[in-house]
Amino acid sequence: MPQQTKLISKEITSLRLGLLATLVVSILLNYIAFPDSLLAQDTISISPTSGTVGSYVTITKEGLNCNFVAIYWDDQILETKVMVKDDGQLKYRFKVPPTPRGRHTMKIKQLGSADSNIASGVFTVVPHIEIFPDMGRGNIPVTITGSGFAPLEKDIKIFWNNNLVCSTNANHLGSWGVTFEAPAVTKGEHFISVIGSTTTAEEVGVLKFTVIPLAKAEPLSGPVGTEVKIRGVGFRTGEDGITITYDNEIIKCNIVGGPDGSWDTTITIPPSTAGYHTIGVYGSSFTPKGIVPDIQFKVTPSIELLPTTGNKGDRVTIKGTGFASNEEILINFGLVALGKATAADSGCFEFVFQVPQTSKGEHTVGVSGNSGNIAKATFTVAKEPPLAPEPIYPKNKEKVEIFGSITELLSATAAFLLHSVTFWKETPYLTSVAPGVELTWTDLPVDNSGERTYILQIGPSWDTDLDSPIVVKEHLTETKYECHLPPGYYTWQVKAVDDIDNESPWSLPAQFQIVVVSPYVLALALAIPLSVIGLTVWLWLWISRAT
Known part of the structure; x- marks a missing residue:
């Protein structure tokens, strides 16, 4: 029995050792495959996360509970004692040490214990x-x-x-x-x-x-007038008499090199034809012609408008540069052909035109030559809208009489009766043979850019919003409009529109009332016939008595 107990005890001990060995092997394999897995779960912030040897990196960590820490790069110590702020924040900047490419582990360790990792992170070194x-x-x-x-x-x-x-x-x-x-x-x-x-x-x-010596230019293309920066290197220390040419013509001279033999200057591209032109650089006897390589600059066509804004009828000058010598050029304002021009030997031209009838806003002025050179610029038609007209008649709260006089009432009555007898099956309303109401408003001055038209709205009732007008008339060329409306209450307003569709504000809404006839006119209209009848009867009676 004791012998059997010893065997069982040995088996248990062997089993424990086997389990321990398996655990150790698993941990080692895990460490080989995932070296960061044994580090503390907490991480540090690394910025940037990749870079070259010698570049600067900053690591930060918050919430530390110690006064000092050590910084490690893989197993190499970078700093043995780095202070932590009172609020537990760490910030450390360093240069990446000489090390091979790939992933490297940054570690923060508490002082006094080489194995006490507080936090870690990964930085990648690139070649x-x-x-x-x-x-x-x-x-x-x-x-x-x-x-x-x-x-x-x-x-x-x-x-x-x-x-x-x-x-x-x-x-x-x-x-x-x-x-x-x-x-x-x-x-x-x-x-x-x-x-x-x-x-x-x-x-x-x-x-x-x-x-060297060498001269470089920036930019290498652009229109006439482009400012080009030129930098020279490799000239003799303090070398003077440095000269710049454009197509073998001197455009700048007496440039002096610095202590290191370099210099900087700026030139402006002169009037020249489209295509490549040669910028040459040479110095004194130390750097004669032919030593410094030439620079090729490409001139591109362009146009300039003077002015760039205006209205219909304004005169505009087009100045073109960078075209071919004697090139024939077509000029357009949007889709409107303006004419032709011919470039001079220098590739420049001028053309004057008047702004055509067009809408407000931006418009493209384009030019195209028979040598394939094209350019464009933007002209803006910017015009103040007209002022709002003012209602003249009827004014606000005014009462309009269809028959404003006895003559109008009697003539309309006679026309009504005549029409009723002649066309008895189509008897009209009395107001249909009455004169219309003529609305009038103030005239606005007309400038040299074109005529103005007007938009009229009439709404039912005294509705100042005019959401649902019953009369809308556009393109009115006169400052009046005659309308036939039945008796009732109305509101009207009018606005002006110029030749490029700029609209004025609406006039203030004017409310008016249409009535058939005023009591005064009606009384007179009844009194006169009765008076005539009475006078006629009186005369008849007087004549009868006399005879």
Whole structure:
């Protein structure tokens, strides 16, 4: 029985050891596959999260409960004692140390315990190359250095203008350097590229080496009048008498180089034809003509409008530059053909036109030449809208009589009776043979840009909003309008429209009432016939008595 107990105890011990070994192996495998998994769950903020060797990185962490921490790059200590602020905030800035490409772990550890990770984060190193110097004459030593390559990366090749010049290998930190003599090449910019067994040319980009002396211009194209910045490098220290030419004509001179042999200036492109023109640079006897490579500048056609805003009938001048010599040019205002012009030997022309009838807003003035050169500019028709007209008759709250006099009433009555007898089956209303109501408003002055028209609205009742007008008349050319309306209450308003469709505000709404006849006129209309009848009877009776 004791022997059996010992066997069971050994089996349990073996089982425990097996489980412990399995756990250790699992932890080690997990650490190999996921090295960050054993770090503290808390993370630090890293900005930026990737960069090159030598670039600056800032790490931040909040909520720390200690006074000092140590900063680690992988297993390499960067700073042994970094102070934490009283509020528990940490901010630390450093330069990426020489290290191979790939992911690297940043760690914050509490002082006094090498294994007490507080927080961690990951920074990715990318490859980078540099050149020194980046300009000079041919046949001088040039050094190319690389960092952030793979550790011990082999067969790193350096190319000058796509031609292999040398090769090298990286050290265990992914760094390397080579020095070679710059080839005896033409003046100007030349390109150095690098490719390794792991690192591609696209990852590191292209370096430039400038063989001097050299002049560069910016921009390299534009219309006449463009300001071009020119920078020269590689001239003799303090060299004077530096001159700039445009198509072999001097346009600027007496430029002096600085202590490092460089200089900057600005030129304005003179009147010239479309296409490429040569900007030349030369100095004193140290840098004579033919040493500095020429610069090609492309002149593009353009037009300028003077003025750029106006109204119909205004005179506008078009100044064109950058066209071909003696080029025939068609000019258009929108879809309206304005005429033709011919460019001078310098590619310039002028054309004057009057703004045609058009709508307000922006319009394109376009020119096109028979040599294929085109240009356009914007002209804005900007015109103040007319003032609002003022109602003259009827005015606000005015009463309008259809029969304003006895004569109108009697003549309308006679016309009514005549019409009733002649067309007895179509007896009209008395108001249909009455005179209409003539609405009138103030006239507005007409300028030289065209005529004005008017829009009239009449609404039912005394509705000042005129949401539902019963009469709408547009394109009225006179300041009056006659309408036939039945008796009732009405509101009217009017606005002016100029020749480019600018509208004035509406006039103030005027309310009026239409009545058939006033009591006074009606009384007179009845009194006169009765008086005539009475007088006639009296005369008849008087004559009868006399006889």
